Amino acid sequence: MSAKTKSDGLNDTKRALLEAGIKxxxxxxxxxxxxxxxxxEAKVTKGxxxxxxxxxxxxxxxxAAYFTAEKSKEIMGAAFRKLPDPLARIYGRLEFVQDYFRSAKQINRGCLVGAFAQETAITYPHLKEACRLAFTEWTKDFEVDLAEAKALYAPKADFExxxxxxxxxxxxxxxxxxxxxxxxxxALIENITEFRRYLISLMGEGTVRDQKQMKTAGKA
Amino acid sequence: MSAKTKSDGLNDTKRALLEAGIKxxxxxxxxxxxxxxxxxEAKVTKGxxxxxxxxxxxxxxxxAAYFTAEKSKEIMGAAFRKLPDPLARIYGRLEFVQDYFRSAKQINRGCLVGAFAQETAITYPHLKEACRLAFTEWTKDFEVDLAEAKALYAPKADFExxxxxxxxxxxxxxxxxxxxxxxxxxALIENITEFRRYLISLMGEGTVRDQKQMKTAGKA
DNA sequence: GCGCTCATACAGACTAGTTGGTATGTTGAA
DNA sequence: TTCAACATACCAACTAGTCTGTATGAGCGC
Incomplete structure (x- = not known):
């Protein structure tokens, strides 16, 4: 039946096509x-x-689904994920992303979902739906940490x-x-820094000092 | 020579083509x-x-250039532009944009420059340059007000x-x-609200109360 | 083990329609 | 008469999708 399927049920050829398409x-x-x-690109014929x-x-x-899953896996596997403190996870996430783009200063590709959303959202309803799902998933993932951190450190803070x-x-x-x-x-790195500053202003300045220690501890 | 050129030196046919292309x-x-x-769309032939x-x-x-100029003109002609106070202009600008998207809740088109940046920045260097210019112009336009407001109200505030x-x-x-x-x-309207909150936290809470009066005055 | 069947997994030629661009007009005003 | 401002027919290259063919291996009766 299937030649050489892997853990995610994808055949090598199909995976090559997907990755070539994404690239x-x-x-x-x-x-x-x-x-x-x-x-x-995938060294596969039309047939x-x-x-x-x-x-x-x-x-x-x-x-789009493959890309989304891939990125989610990258986030799930990052070191900051294992931090027990939700606020530490939040700042850890921001640093993780900043580090990612610090090491790849030149940008020669973008986010597949962002590209599809721009280009196809209005004309291809199915692709729009795929983008919406991806955005929802990524939003939810971050929202969970934010809610937990808020409950723990700033339950009265005025933000959703x-x-x-x-x-x-x-x-x-x-x-x-x-x-x-x-x-x-x-600019991307700077914008995340600004976002962090906003977060700090929402959570309360008091939460920052504690984080400095937790962060260094979490990196080890 | 030219048939019916207008103030900006554009012939009707060319303008129709540009506007059709943008649309x-x-x-x-x-x-x-x-x-x-x-x-x-423009009712013009290939020739x-x-x-x-x-x-x-x-x-x-x-x-891209036409679109950028058009949008700049829209901003330049908006009521908030005439406000003498720079901080009032800033908040006025944010409200202007929010109002714009409140009246057009459904979105069936995006920003031409954003679309080009996504789709063509890597493969068409000339279009990338056009996008960069547009972004620079829009950034500068806002930056001027921000710098003026900072100098006036929060010269010691820690932001660029x-x-x-x-x-x-x-x-x-x-x-x-x-x-x-x-x-x-x-979400777009909400995000601008969040941005405004960040701005307030940067400028200092004290500047907000004064603005409430100035804003209503400016709208009249 | 051996031939037979049959489905999967491709390979590659082909096609109908599209696309950016051109070549050759025509027209009307100066 | 001339030139800008179009109009129209045309073309070579490309594009998504199809069609037919074939290699391979699993399953099965014997």
């Missing part, structure tokens, strides 16, 4: 990426492509975790766009 | 918009199109106007993306 579409976008391009995907839109939908999580995701997506036009990630 | 590309993006589509633009990329570049301006533009662009996937502008 190309993150750079060129949906419309400018052709099926032939994807086939060439192979249409054996696994019934259309170009189909691979885009699966690519879900709104702050959405603000963060918007800043991130918007910064990625601007990073593309500026060829560097400085 | 379509804001919805479908660059690659998915064809020259024929633009011609049909007319290539009389005014030497390529598709060419109209995109001019469209240019960074806050860039943060705002990122939030705006990112929120537009998310608005597309959610079919409404709620």
């Amino acid at each position: 190309l579409m993150r750079v060129r976008g949906y419309s400018a990426t052709t099926v032939d391009d994807i086939c060439a 192979g492509f249409f054996h696994y995907f019934k259309s170009k839109e189909d691979i885009a939908r699966e690519a 975790p879900v709104k702050i999580a959405r603000l963060y995701l918007s800043i991130f997506q918007g910064s990625l766009i601007m990073a593309k036009t500026e060829d560097d990630t400085d | 379509l590309m804001r919805v479908r993006g660059y690659s998915a918009t064809t020259v024929d589509d633009i011609c049909a 007319g199109f290539f009389h005014y633009f030497k390529s598709k990329e060419d109209i995109a570049r001019e469209a 106007p240019v960074k806050i301006a860039r943060l705002y533009l990122s939030i705006f662009q990112g929120s537009l993306i998310m608005a597309k996937t959610e079919d409404d502008t709620d």
Whole structure:
């Protein structure tokens, strides 16, 4: 039956096609990426492509889901995740992302979901839905930590975790766009710093001093 | 020579092409918009199109500039512009944008510059440059007010106007993306509210009470 | 173990329609 | 008469998707 499936149930060829599609579409976008391009990149012929995907839109939908899962896994596996304190996780997350973009100063690809949202949200309802799901998942993931931290450190603070999580995701997506036009990630890193400052002002200055120690402890 | 040129030196046909191009590309993006589509929308033939633009990329570049100028004009002509107080102009600007998206709750098009930045920044250097210029112009426009307000009300405050301006533009662009996937502008409006709260925390709470009066005065 | 069947997993040529761009007009005003 | 301002027919290259063919291996009766 299936040749060589892996843990996630994906065949090698299909995975190669998905990863090629993601790689190309993150750079060129949906419309400018052709099926032939994807086939060439994945070293698969047209026959192979249409054996696994019934259309170009189909691979885009699966690519969005694959990309989202991949990024979620990256976040789930990061060191800050293991911190017991929710506020430490929050600041740890921000540093994690900043470090990520500090090491890759030049940006030569963007977020696949962001690209699809821009390009296809209005014209391809199915892709829009895939983007919405991804954004919801990422928002929720951050919101949980925010809610927990608020309950623990600033129960009376005047902010809604879900709104702050959405603000963060918007800043991130918007910064990625601007990073593309500026060829560097400085503004992205700066914007996260500003966001952190806002968070501190919401949570209360008092929570910061404690975090400094927890952070260094968590890094070990 | 030229048939019926207007104040900005643009012929009616060329303007129609530019506006058609903008209208379509804001919805479908660059690659998915064809020259024929633009011609049909503008009721101009291919010959007319290539009389005014030497390529598709060419109209995109001019469209970006046209769009940027158009938006700058909208901002320049808004009521908040005439406010003498810089801080009042800042909050007035935020309200202006929020009102704009409150009246158009459903979003069926995005920012042309944001779309180009996403889709073409890496593959079309000329378009990237056009986007960079637009972002720089918009950032500068806001930065001026921020610097003036800071000098006047919070000279010792710890923030750099240019960074806050860039943060705002990122939030705006990112929120537009998310608005597309959610079919409404709620998050966009909310994010601006959060940004305003951050600004207040930077400028100092003391500056808010005064603004309430100035704002209502400015609206009259 | 051996041939047979059959489904999966591709390979690659082909096609109908599209796309950006061109070549060759025509028209009307100066 | 000339030139800008279009109009129209046309083209080569490309594009998503199809069709037919084939290799491979699993399952099965014997």
